[in-house]
Amino acid sequence: MAPTIKLSAKLDGNVADIKSLMFHPMETGSRINQDTGNTIPAHHITQLIFTNNGKQVMVANFSTAVSKNPFFGFSFAGAKVGDTLKATWVDNLGETDEIETQLV
Amino acid sequence: MKITRRMIIKSSLALLTLASLPRLLMAAAWPQKTFSASAASEALTVLLGTDVTTPSDKIDLKVPEIAENGAVVPVSVTTSLENVESISIVVKNNPRPMAATFEIPPGTLPKIATRIKMGETSDVMAVIKTSNGIYSASSEVKVTIGGCGG
Numbered sequence: 001m002a003p004t005i006k007l008s009a010k011l012d013g014n015v016a017d018i019k020s021l022m023f024h025p026m027e028t029g030s031r032i033n034q035d036t037g038n039t040i041p042a043h044h045i046t047q048l049i050f051t052n053n054g055k056q057v058m059v060a061n062f063s064t065a066v067s068k069n070p071f072f073g074f075s076f077a078g079a080k081v082g083d084t085l086k087a088t089w090v091d092n093l094g095e096t097d098e099i100e101t102q103l104v
Numbered sequence: 105m106k107i108t109r110r111m112i113i114k115s116s117l118a119l120l121t122l123a124s125l126p127r128l129l130m131a132a133a134w135p136q137k138t139f140s141a142s143a144a145s146e147a148l149t150v151l152l153g154t155d156v157t158t159p160s161d162k163i164d165l166k167v168p169e170i171a172e173n174g175a176v177v178p179v180s181v182t183t184s185l186e187n188v189e190s191i192s193i194v195v196k197n198n199p200r201p202m203a204a205t206f207e208i209p210p211g212t213l214p215k216i217a218t219r220i221k222m223g224e225t226s227d228v229m230a231v232i233k234t235s236n237g238i239y240s241a242s243s244e245v246k247v248t249i250g251g252c253g254g
Contacts, residue, residue: 015213028221030199046134057212059132063139065195065203065221067176067251073217074206 005099007087016079016103018050018058020072020087028064048072048089052079052103079103138202144194147202148231151192157231157240160185165230165241171222175251179203179228180217187235188214197226221251 006021022045029042048060048070057076079085081103088098141147145155166180181191191214192205203220214232222228222245229242 056209058209059207060216060218061134061139061205061207063200063203065198065200067219067221071217071219073180074212075215076212078211 003099004097005087005089007085007099007101009085009101009103011079011081011103014079015075015077016052016083016085017075018073018085020048020050022048022070022072022089024069024089024091026062026064026066026068026070030064043091043093045070045089045091048087050074051086051088052076053083132207135205138205139200141202142199144196144201144229147194147200148192151202151205152190152231152233152238154238157229157238160232160239160241163230163232163239163241165228165243167228167243167245169244170246170248172248173251174222174224174247174249176219177222177228177245177247177251178217178219179230180215181230181232182213182215183232183239185214185232185234185239188232189235190233191216192231192233193218193220194229194231195220195222195226196229197224198222222247223250 004023008019010017024045025043027040027043031040033040044064045062050058058074060072083103086100090096138147138151141150148155162184164182171177179193188208190207193203194201195203206216208214225246227242227244229240231240
């Protein structure tokens, strides 16, 4: 499967500036398929978790109101070159994906 | 070696500690109840224990004045408030007002950016929980085309 997460990390001193982009439909569960008249079932990321060298630095809890192909950015202090940043998402159907990158 | 009652208790305690370790490393559960609430006040009460927030000019909530496409509304929140524990984004007129809530551990800056869906023109609220209280800032976004319907 193609990676579903794009992750960019920029170090400024000991502060890491993180930008992430997920590829996910983020279906609300309230849309109707115009051809069949059936409701399109909800399918959305629930949690996006970031760890740096195994330490949790962010837990983002998403509702269906986060846009399709979610973008999320944040920053944390205490980062240094060589740290391993990991992003993991889980969705309401139990699907999951993760990506790791080294801070440079 | 004789097996004493004390040894059994000790080893079972050690096992319990081991078994509970992975749980400690895991994130708190996804707060389903706040996301299913159909009113902003209910969503806040479920999440934070109260819907009373103190308006604060130390919160910088950036949203567009007019969103041509309600399916993709950029939102960013930063604050100079200290000891921030969480940041939540609430869209008052959405069918489910709680859009997202972010847990901020010590060391992480109180600064987030994302994109949300808005069904119609609404106040967008940033609600920030610190160790001292619950603060908020609010701004209206006019939506030209709603982003929740099909």
